[in-house]
Amino acid sequence: MSDLDVQAVLSSRYRTSQEADRYTDQLRLNLGLSTKAQVARLAIGRSLALGKFADTPVDAKGLDIPAMSLFSLADIAAWVGMLVTHSIEHGGPVVNSMDAFRTAIRMHWHRGATALWADWKSSDENPDRFIEMLISRRTEMPELAETTQQHEEDVGNLPTSAPTDDAVALTKALDELGIKVQIKEPIHGPRITRYRVFLVNLADSSKLKRNVSQLGLALNLGNHLPTITNGDEAKMMFIDLPRPKSSWKTVGIDRLKEWAYSGPNNPNQLMVYPGVTVTGEDVTFDLVTAPHLLVAGTTGSGKSVCLHSLILSLLLRHKPDTLQLALIDTKQVEFAPYAKLPHLYQRSIVTEVAEAKGRLMDLVAEMEARYAQFQRLGVTNLAEARRKGFQAPFIVTLIEEMADLVLQDDDIEPLIVRLAQKARAAGIHLVLATQRPDSDTFSGLIRSNIPARIALAVQKGTESTIILDERGAENLLGAGDMLIRLPGELPVRTHGVFVRLEDLIQLISSISRSS
Numbered sequence: 001m002s003d004l005d006v007q008a009v010l011s012s013r014y015r016t017s018q019e020a021d022r023y024t025d026q027l028r029l030n031l032g033l034s035t036k037a038q039v040a041r042l043a044i045g046r047s048l049a050l051g052k053f054a055d056t057p058v059d060a061k062g063l064d065i066p067a068m069s070l071f072s073l074a075d076i077a078a079w080v081g082m083l084v085t086h087s088i089e090h091g092g093p094v095v096n097s098m099d100a101f102r103t104a105i106r107m108h109w110h111r112g113a114t115a116l117w118a119d120w121k122s123s124d125e126n127p128d129r130f131i132e133m134l135i136s137r138r139t140e141m142p143e144l145a146e147t148t149q150q151h152e153e154d155v156g157n158l159p160t161s162a163p164t165d166d167a168v169a170l171t172k173a174l175d176e177l178g179i180k181v182q183i184k185e186p187i188h189g190p191r192i193t194r195y196r197v198f199l200v201n202l203a204d205s206s207k208l209k210r211n212v213s214q215l216g217l218a219l220n221l222g223n224h225l226p227t228i229t230n231g232d233e234a235k236m237m238f239i240d241l242p243r244p245k246s247s248w249k250t251v252g253i254d255r256l257k258e259w260a261y262s263g264p265n266n267p268n269q270l271m272v273y274p275g276v277t278v279t280g281e282d283v284t285f286d287l288v289t290a291p292h293l294l295v296a297g298t299t300g301s302g303k304s305v306c307l308h309s310l311i312l313s314l315l316l317r318h319k320p321d322t323l324q325l326a327l328i329d330t331k332q333v334e335f336a337p338y339a340k341l342p343h344l345y346q347r348s349i350v351t352e353v354a355e356a357k358g359r360l361m362d363l364v365a366e367m368e369a370r371y372a373q374f375q376r377l378g379v380t381n382l383a384e385a386r387r388k389g390f391q392a393p394f395i396v397t398l399i400e401e402m403a404d405l406v407l408q409d410d411d412i413e414p415l416i417v418r419l420a421q422k423a424r425a426a427g428i429h430l431v432l433a434t435q436r437p438d439s440d441t442f443s444g445l446i447r448s449n450i451p452a453r454i455a456l457a458v459q460k461g462t463e464s465t466i467i468l469d470e471r472g473a474e475n476l477l478g479a480g481d482m483l484i485r486l487p488g489e490l491p492v493r494t495h496g497v498f499v500r501l502e503d504l505i506q507l508i509s510s511i512s513r514s515s
Contacts, residue, residue, distance in 0.1 A: 008098050009067060009071070009076060009080060009098070009101060010067045010068060010071065010076060011067065012067050012098060012101075012102065013064040013065065013066050013067065014040075014064060014065060014067065014070060014102060014105045014106070014109075015060055015061075015062045015063060015064035015065070015106060016040070016043075016058075016060075016062040016105075016106050016109035016110050016113065017058050017059045017060065017061060017062055017106070017109075017110045018059060018061035018062050019110070019114070020043070020062060020109055020110040020112075020113035020114060021036075021061075021062025021063055021113075023113040023114065023116065023117040024036050024039045024040060024043065024062075024109075024113050026117070027039045027042075027113070027116060027117065027120060030120065030125065030127065031127055031130070031339075032127075032339045032340045033336065033339060034332070034339070034348060034349055034350075034351045035065075035069060035332060035351050035352070036063075036065055036069075037065055037069040037070045037332055037351075038332050038333075038336060038351070039113070039116070040065065040070055040109050040113075041070065041332070041333075042112070042116060042134075043108070043109050043111075043112030043113040043115075043116055044079075044105065044108045044109055044112050045112065046111075046112035046115050046116055047107075047108035047109070047111040047112035047115065048082055048083070048086055048108060048112075050111065050115070051090055052090040052091060052092065053090075053092055053107055053111065058106055058107050058110045060106055069332070069351075069352070070105075072330070072331050072401070072404065075331075080101070083095055083101065083104045083105070083108070086104075086108075087104065092104075119133055119134075128505075128509065131505055132502075162247065163188045163193055163243050163247040164243075164247075165186055165193075166193070166219070166241060167183045167186060167195060169219060170183060170195060170197075170219065170239065170241070171183055172218075173215055173218035173219055174197075174208070174215070176218060177207070177208075177211050177214060177215065177218075178204075178207070179199070179201075179204045179207060179208055179211075180199075180200040180201060180204070181197045181198060181199055181200060181204075182197075182198040182200065183195055183196070183197055183198075184196035184197070184198065184236075187279045189276075189277070189278040189279045189280050189495070190248060190249040190250070190251055190276060190278075190280060190495045191242060191243060191248045191249070191278070191477060191481065191495055192227075192240045192241065192242055192243060192278040192279075192493075193240070193241050193243055194238055194239070194240050194241075194278060194279055195238070195239045195240075195241065196231055196232075196236055196237075196238060197231070197236065197237045197238070197239050198233075198235055198236055199235045199236075199237060202235050205237060208228055208237060209228050212225050212226055212227075212228060213225065219241065221241070221242060224242045224475065224477060225475050226239055226240060226241050226242075227239070227240040227475075227493070228240075240278055240493075242477055250498045251275055251276050251480075251495055251496065251497050251498060252497070252498060253312075253497060253498070253499055253500070253503045253507070255276070255282075255497065256273050256309060256312060256313065256316075256497045256499075257316065257507075259273050259282055259284070259313075260273070260312075260313065260316035260317055261316070265317050267318070267322045267386075268288070268382075268383045268386065269286045269288055270286060270287035270288050270314060270318075270323075270394055270396065270429065271284055271285070271286055271287075271313065271317060272284065272285060272286075272287055272309075272310045272313040272314060273309065273310075273313040273497070274306060274309055274310060274313075274454065274482065274484060274494055274496055274497070275306075275309065275480065275482070275494045275495050275496040275497050276494065276495055277492065277493065277494060277495075278493050278494075278495070283484065283492060283494045284313075285452070285484075285486055287314075287396065287429050287431075287452075288394075288424075288429070289487075290429070290451065290452035290486065290487070291424040291429055291451075291452075292420050292424070292429055292430040292431070292432070292449065292450045292451070292452065293310075293429075293430070293431045293432070293450065293452040293453070293454065294432050294433075294434075294442070294447075294450045294452070294453045294454065294467065295307060295310075295431060295432070295433040295434075295454045295456070296433070296434050296435070296437040296442075296453075296454070296455060296456065296458070296463075296466075296467045297435065297455065297456025297457055297458060297473070297482070298435055298456075298457060298458050298459055298463075299435055300457075300478060300479070301435075301456035301457040301458070301476075301478055301479075301480075302456050302457075302478065302479050302480035302481070302482070302496055303433060303435060303456050304334050304400075304433075305480060305496060305497070305498065305499050306454060306456065306480065306482065306496050307334065307398065307400065307431070307433055308334075308499040308504055309496060309497040309499055310398075310431065311325065311338070311398065312499070312504075312507060314396060315341070315343060315508075315511050316507075316511070318343070318393075318394070319515055320342045320343045320393070320515055321391070321393060322393050322394065323343055323393050323394050323396065324343055324344065324345040324393045324394070324395050324396075325338070325341070325343050325344055325345060325395075325396055325397075325398065326345040326346070326350075326359060326363060326395055326396070326397040326398070327344065327345075327349045327350065327398050327400075328349075328350040328356045328359060328360075328397070328398065328399045328400065328405070329349055329350070329351055329400040329401075330350075330351060330352065330353055330356065330400070330401060330404050330405060331400055331401055331404070332351045334400050335349050335398070335400060336349070337501075337504055337505055337508055338508060340512060341508065341511070341512055341515075342512060342515045343515065345359075345395055345397075346359070346362070353404070353405060353408045353409055353412075354409075356399075356405055356409075356412065357409055357411060357412055357415070360397075360412065360415040360416065360419070361415060363395065363397060363415075363419060363423070363428060364415060364418055364419060366395065366426075366428065367419065367422060367423045367426045367428055370382070370385075370392060370426040370427070370428075371425075371426060373385065373390060374390075374425075374426075377390060380425060381425040381426075381427075382394070382425065382426060382427035392427065393427070394427045394428075394429065395427065395428045395429070396428075396429050396430075396431060397419070397428065397429070397430050397431070398431045398433070399416075399430070399431070399432050399433065400433050401433065401434055401435065402416075402432045402433060402434045402441060402442075403434045403435075403436040403438075403440075403441035406440075406441050407440070407441065413443065413445075413446065416430065416432070416446060417445045417446060417449060420446065420449035420450055421449050430450065432446075432450060437458065437463045437466045437467050438463070438466060439466065442466055442467075447466075451486075451487040452484075452485070452486050452487060453467050453468055453484070453485045454482050454483070454484050454485075455467040455468045455472070455473035455476075455482060455483045455484075455485070455491075456473065456476065456478075456480070456481070456482045456496075457473060457474075457476040457477065457478040457481060458473045458474055458476075459474065460474055461474045468483060468485050468491060469485075470491070472491065480495060480496030480497075480498065481493070481494075481495055481496070482494050482495075482496055
């Protein structure tokens with residue numbers, strides 16, 4: 001593959017046939033999508049699931065789109081791999097050059113768009129029925145072999161078995177370390193079993209914390225480690241042991257809805273529900289007091305599902321007159337299901353870097369306009385202004401993959417920092433998400449002004465330190481296991497809500513109808 005590399009692929013432009021281009025535009029309009037690239041990805045994916053190409057010429061008369069609209073740095077390798085593999089498996093033209101790659105994109109886009117248009121017609125041009133058809137086709141695809149890193153959606157399909165009581169093994173392992181204990185009753189949470197351990201000798205508490213790795217080795221926990229914390233009584237410690245995946249219990253979307261529909265609903269709060277503690281209690285916090293949040297974790301950690309849980313928390317408790325969502329998603333994937341929500345700020349989801357800069361500038365202008373109104377009313381924040389008759393919604397700005405924006409446009413970081421520094425009292429709050437938590441994309445200025453953090457699984461302790469200001473996230477289990485750190489509080493380990501795509505679509509449809 002002499003001239004087929006990531007840089008060449010990402011600097012090129014791609015087009016399909018004139019016919020498929022027309023179908024792409026019509027599908028974009030019918031589905032309420034922002035860009036042709038969103039439909040193009042669906043089309044290419046649809047075609048990749050099919051077999052050998054027919055011997056039919058495909059013109060290249062459609063309008064072209066830039067690679068960075070179609071792909072991202074995070075997924076380009078996967079797309080190249082799938083296209084090359086398809087050509088090998090089905091005896092198509094060898095994809096070993098940029099010309100061959102552009103041809104492969106054109107052919108897959110053409111065939112996939114034609115197939116999607118046929119799907120659209122067979123669904124009687126009903127968007128909900130069309131989406132259900134796509135979901136059904138996806139669920140019928142064969143399962144892939146298990147990989148070393150569990151995908152964030154796999155947890156919902158795990159086989160379940162009853163958790164075992166390992167108190168005897170734990171006592172023996174501690175005894176081998178020279179620590180004498182009495183183990184009280186275990187508490188079986190969704191993924192972890194907590195043991196209340198009474199120390200016979202109080203001086204052994206420091207020895208216990210020093211020997212976490214040895215304890216994990218003695219208990220055959222693999223790459224995962226026990227967690228040691230102070231207990232609820234004198235000389236009592238908590239030892240949390242991760243369990244095998246076969247005994248994990250899913251935190252379903254019904255748990256989220258139950259929380260949302262119960263308890264008081266204060267329009268001056270932005271309560272969110274990321275999940276439950278290791279022992280199964282609800283974890284909630286108010287984004288108003290947070291007041292801005294970073295959500296970070298590697299691919300497969302459950303970051304995107306966590307964002308959906310936060311968004312649904314807000315939507316289930318707010319109407320459009322008290323909440324608007326400013327969604328920025330240059331990956332053009334995660335926020336697409338929200339495209340028709342009445343809660344959308346400026347009625348659209350931002351999918352391009354230039355648009356993102358404009359949207360952030362609009363939010364800065366909105367912030368300044370609100371502060372001018374507050375001065376006229378003699379108030380200092382949105383809650384006080386509402387009591388004096390000023391009707392304005394909260395604006396929660398969610399940026400998926402902040403790193404892409406910051407790296408592609410130097411003017412974006414100052415806008416984020418300005419909002420983080422000043423927007424709280426104006427009722428504008430930030431939720432920044434990234435799968436690349438490093439000092440280049442999460443600078444000191446941003447870090448000092450985003451005090452609330454959610455860390456999902458990361459690969460290195462240094463990444464955990466950037467997110468949480470301490471290590472720990474490198475030992476998480478993945479698939480929605482997270483550490484939540486709020487201002488002035490210790491991190492709380494939380495197991496996230498598992499949000500299936502079909503549940504997400506159904507709930508969004510219900511929220512839209514009732515708003």
